[in-house]
Amino acid sequence: METTELAHQRKVEVCFSPALFPVYYSSRNCVVVVIDVFRATSAICTAFQAGIERIIPVSTVDEARQYQDKGFLAAAERQGEVVEGFELGNSPFHYMDKDLKGKELVLTTTNGTKAIERAKAADHILIGSFLNLDAVCKHLVELNKNVILLCAGWKDRFNLEDSLFAGAVVEQLAQTDVYTGLADSSLAALNIYNSAKSDLNDFLKSSSHRNRLAKLDLEKDIRYCLQTNTMDLVPVFKGNGLSL
């Protein structure tokens, strides 16, 4: 009886900071959705939409430079800005209207690529953003495994926009009969998302990272990243890189 129940009941938990990942991670046999809405995971989805073949996430700017020196296309962002010596950062607009078809990109960002690094212990890692929300949820239901929604946050602190996206995923998974008995973290994310979903941009007007980006004149990026379901793709981590 217990075995049957286990086979049909999957957990979905929200990990609000990469620093908490070891607390939530207990088995390789799970799916981790890495979430960095402003802007790494939105940029990654956009790059794949533009035809890129593969993205190699790296943790440090030095690693990105070493790849660059070997002739790789490389992107680096720190504190919301493109790092000196690189042409690309984590703005989705850096990956539009470019001929990226079949290309490989090395990427390092303040929070997003560090979250991917942490998640590497898991068997399945997906990249989630509002741009590919439905595609991510569909993929999760197909995989039928326990889910950790890993918010990249800001330097290991809780942030609102990633938590909102986690809540949007919880909303869809809770409507299936697989993910029952939501964890407290999932209930919290769902509650916040329900308060925010009628106008995400307005809800986030007081949030710290939105204001950080607004100061950097990145309002256009914010509006872009808060669009929902503009692409039907899910970047997944295989080997040492992301691909479709």
Next chain:
Amino acid sequence: METTELAHQRKVEVCFSPALFPVYYSSRNCVVVVIDVFRATSAICTAFQAGIERIIPVSTVDEARQYQDKGFLAAAERQGEVVEGFELGNSPFHYMDKDLKGKELVLTTTNGTKAIERAKAADHILIGSFLNLDAVCKHLVELNKNVILLCAGWKDRFNLEDSLFAGAVVEQLAQTDVYTGLADSSLAALNIYNSAKSDLNDFLKSSSHRNRLAKLDLEKDIRYCLQTNTMDLVPVFKGNGLSL
């Protein structure tokens, strides 16, 4: 100009797990409110209301046993239950209708005393629960320092009830002109509290720890711990123990 602003602007952040404390803690010169609504901090407040003089929180059951062997009154809880060999655990009802006046108690619990242990780096540590909500907020405003609301959670995981209490504190602090520009974590806790405050017990009906306690037949404890402002006291940490 900047100095004047700093003197009047204090931060309030919510740390949703003891494991995240190092991320939020940057200076001794702050106040940490330790929160373990179900049930350590509610029990601590209740013990002081019953006249206890001092509580020494310890991290392990072994330490509590060593104190017990020396003749100390000692309490120990793990997984929601009183540890074998102890008469007292973390139920507030263990500290009522007893002659505790002037006594000293050694206490270890699954989450609450571990959170106190983590917070020890800070200059000011207060014990918060719904029972002494207003008293805690008044004390915080008087101290006029940056605030970290440290949720004990459940084994380093996010939990709802501690986050709700954090939201209740944020609500009061945000009404002053001192704590402006709320952190994302504070905005989230406030949002959840606003959804829940009309009926905390009902809001928590799906929460994991409430259900864990209900299974242990502790509904009476839950109802007790969700009462607001039944006592006007604030336990504070000084030296190696808590006192008023």
